[in-house]
Amino acid sequence: MVTAVREAIEALLGPGAVATHCPNHTGAGKLSYEVRARGERxxxxxxxxxxxxxxxxxxxxxxxxxxxxxxxxxVLEVLDVLDRTALLFPFLDHPVATRSTLLDRYAEVGAVLDGLHADHDLAGRLGGPVTGRESFRDVWVSRFEADLRIIAGHVAPDVYDYLAAEVETLAALVDGLDLPVHHAIHGDPWHENVLLGWDRVWLIDWESIAVGDPVIDRAILLMDVHGAQRAAWPTEPRHQVARRALLLDAAVDGAADWVQSSEPAMRRAKEVGFHDGLAAYRADVHLG
Structure with missing residues (x-):
C-alpha cells in the first residue's frame, strides 16, 4: 500500500513529482509523504x-x-488518492521539537493551546457540548479497550489481567467527570507534533481535533515536558485522572504498538517501551 499510494501521489501531482514515504513513531502504516516537484516541496x-x-x-x-x-x-488542497482522503500542505522546513527543546518553548506552545481552547466560534463549528467523561473516554478509555483486544494472547495472562483491571479502574474514574465542556482541543500536542520556527511555533497533525476537555491537551503537554513527577501536577481531579491515563497509555498502547509492529528494529524498540511503561505505571500506582 505504501508504494501504491506513493505512485498515485506522483501521478496526481504531475511530471517530475517525487514522493518519499516518511514513517513516524506510530510505524510504517502511516501514509505521510514528502513530495518534491517543479522546485517546490x-x-x-x-x-x-x-x-x-x-x-x-x-x-x-x-x-x-x-x-x-x-x-x-x-491545507492547500483536499486530494483523492486511491479513493482515500488526503491533505496537501506546504513543506515546513523547521525542526521537530524534542522534549528538551519543547521545554524552552513551553510557554509559546501553551499560549497556542490557550487560544485554541478559548475559540468558542471554532468549538461551535466542531459540534455541541460534551461531558468530561465523554471526552476522556474518546481520547483514552475507548482506545485502551481496543488495545486490550489487540494484545489478548500476545502478552502473559497475568499481565493482560492486570492491564484489563487497570483500564476498568480508569474507566470508573472517568465516569465521575460528568461536567459539560465545550472547547476545541487538539488532542495530541506532544513534542513530535510541534515544529519550532525561529519566531513562532507550529502545531501540526490536527486529525484528533474535537470538542473536548482542555485538560487533555494541557496534560499531554505537561507529561511530555515534565513527566509524571507528582509535584508538577495540579491536584484537581481531572488532571489526576489524565495523569493516570497517560501513565497507563505507555503500558497499554505501548503493548499494542509492539504487537502490531512488523519491522524488527521498531518491534524491539516498542517491546522495550511497553515493558518500561508497565514498570513505571506499576511503580507509580504502588507509591500512590
Whole structure:
C-alpha cells in the first residue's frame, strides 16, 4: 500500500513529482509523504483507514481557521488518492521539537493551546457540548479497550489481567467527570507534533481535533515536558485522572504498538517501551 499510494501521489501531482514515504513513531502504516516537484516541496497526508479519512475531512473543514488563528499549517488542497482522503500542505522546513527543546518553548506552545481552547466560534463549528467523561473516554478509555483486544494472547495472562483491571479502574474514574465542556482541543500536542520556527511555533497533525476537555491537551503537554513527577501536577481531579491515563497509555498502547509492529528494529524498540511503561505505571500506582 505504501508504494501504491506513493505512485498515485506522483501521478496526481504531475511530471517530475517525487514522493518519499516518511514513517513516524506510530510505524510504517502511516501514509505521510514528502513530495518534491517543479522546485517546490509539499507534504501529503493520506488516510490509512476510513476512520482516519473522517478525521482528515473534519480537519479540512476548519483548516482555514486553524491556520489563521492557531498555528496550524495551511491545507492547500483536499486530494483523492486511491479513493482515500488526503491533505496537501506546504513543506515546513523547521525542526521537530524534542522534549528538551519543547521545554524552552513551553510557554509559546501553551499560549497556542490557550487560544485554541478559548475559540468558542471554532468549538461551535466542531459540534455541541460534551461531558468530561465523554471526552476522556474518546481520547483514552475507548482506545485502551481496543488495545486490550489487540494484545489478548500476545502478552502473559497475568499481565493482560492486570492491564484489563487497570483500564476498568480508569474507566470508573472517568465516569465521575460528568461536567459539560465545550472547547476545541487538539488532542495530541506532544513534542513530535510541534515544529519550532525561529519566531513562532507550529502545531501540526490536527486529525484528533474535537470538542473536548482542555485538560487533555494541557496534560499531554505537561507529561511530555515534565513527566509524571507528582509535584508538577495540579491536584484537581481531572488532571489526576489524565495523569493516570497517560501513565497507563505507555503500558497499554505501548503493548499494542509492539504487537502490531512488523519491522524488527521498531518491534524491539516498542517491546522495550511497553515493558518500561508497565514498570513505571506499576511503580507509580504502588507509591500512590
Amino acid at each position: 509539499w507534504w501529503v497526508k493520506v488516510a490509512a483507514s476510513d476512520e482516519e479519512g473522517r478525521r482528515l475531512t473534519r480537519w479540512a473543514s476548519v483548516a482555514t481557521i486553524l491556520a489563521e488563528r492557531h498555528g496550524a499549517p495551511p
